[in-house]
Structure formats: structure tokens, C-alpha cells
Amino acid sequence: MAAIHPMIIDTKNRGKGGTAQRPTGHGVVPHGATTGPGQMYSPIHECPCTDKWPKKISSFSTLDSGTCNPEITDAQMCFDAAVELGLKPVTQNKSVSSATAPPGCAVTATAGGYEIVFNSANTTTGVCGKPKSAAPPSPPLSHTCSLSGSWLQTGKKDVLYQFNMSGPNSYQVLQQGRVVAMVTVAAPSASAPQGTVSGVWGTSTIPAGITTYPGGNAPPCSQLDWGNGVTFALMPFAKTPVPTPVPPRVAGTAENLINVTVDIDPAEGELSRAG
Secondary structure: OOOOOOOOOOOOOOOOOOOOOOOOOOOOOOOOOOOOOOOOOOOOOOOOOOOOOOOOOOOOOOOEEEEOOOOOOOOOHHHHHHOOOOOOEEEEEEEEEOOOOOOOOEEEEEOEEEEEEEEEEOOOOOOOOOOOOOOOOOOOOOOOOOEEEEEEEEOOOEEEEEEEEEEOOOOEEEEEEEEEEEEOOOOOOOOOOOEEEEEEEEEEEEEEEEEOOOOOOOOOEEEEEOOOOOOOHHHHHHHOOOOOOOOOOOOEEEOOOOOEEEEEEOOOOEEEEEO
């Protein structure tokens, strides 16, 4: 008896420009994958055996937000770490003592490459990444928010979700007719005058704060700021247009001497085939 196990090899041509559905880094991934568009490889693909794309193994790593564990203790170690991580070209290496810059070693992408900065200040308020903008002011409420309706995930993907009430202060979240999360909303309190939200997305529980969407005539409870940095805006108050409809997903299987399964998902710009 023989068993056939399909294996997907990563053969994506990264030399061409990508899209939100097919980024320049990894290839296709499952709909619920958390792999970011900037990551080089897909977790479901076998990496190719090639030296075209150098693979660097380093004891250092970068952080997009917050502050780093201060393992880099001097400027030269900072500059060497940037080289080891393959950050090039380096436009400037500099040492500073600043109370507002991130502590220790920091990297800033510039038009011509990367600027590497080592901050020797012992006390600093600086953090990595762009500073978060202040939440728009929202009036305190005396009732629990209703989240029923269509919500737009703002940003590059512009994904539309439908919140349908499934119980007292609880909602099913649907994307293109498929349930992708369960969300509950809590009543207002002194610390959260519009209430709070908790969502279960797959195996992850993510909290969210409620504010007024910073758009014209937006009502209270029209913006959800999730703890992972994602923002939902209530339609039609979001300024971004609603995504255009897409054809339905089509899948099929054919059998003869081998099994061939084809899955075409226009919503994700993906074509999957297993044989």
C-alpha cells in the first residue's frame, strides 16, 4: 500500500512587484494565516534549496514597537548588529545621548538605506515605531454599545466584516459569509466610558477599545481599536470605499490514476492545486 502526501514547494518569483493578495515576500497562505506581507517565506511551503536568496542567521533581531531588552551595550556592537542583520546600505552610524530617542540600538529606514543610532542615555521616554495618535474624544455613555452592522478594517487590505448579534452583547463576525470571530462587548465603566470589546479570532483573544470614528457625523461606538493595532470603522462613516464584490470561491476534485483538487478563491487572489 502506498500513501501520497502532497508537498508545496516555494517557487515564487520575488523579482516582480506584488499586491496585497500576493506580496513580494511569501507566496500564498491560508485565509486565516497571521504571516505578514513583509515575511520572506510562507509557513506552509517548503523553502527552496537555492543560494539566490541569502539566508542570514543572527543572534540579533528587530522590534517594530516598544523597547528592546538592552543586550546591546555599546555603539560598535550596535553597528555590527546592523551588518549581521543584512541592513544595507547603511547611510549613517551615529552615537547620541537623547532623552526622547529609543534606548540602546535603533534602526531607521531612510530614502537611501538605513540609519543606525546608538543612544547611551540611561533614562529615555522614546520607543520604537511611529507614535500612536491620540484617540478621538468620545462622550461617555450610559448604555452598552450595539456593534450590529458592517465594519471596515482600515488600512491596506480594506476588509469588510459583518457583526450579527448572537446573544446578549455578543456577536458573530462574518467575512464574505463565513464566521471568523466571536465578539462580546461590555457596558461602560469609569475607566472605559464607552465600554470595551473582546474578540476571539481563531485561538487568539484580542481586546479592543471603543471610540468615535474621526469622520463627519460619526456616532459613538463607531470605531474599534484592537489590541493588535488593527482598527475597524463602522460603515458608512468610514471614509474608505467599500471593497467591490468578488466572484464566489470555486473548488473541485477529479480522480483517475491520481487525485487532483483545485481551489480558486478570487477574494484572496489564490489558486491552490494538490495532486
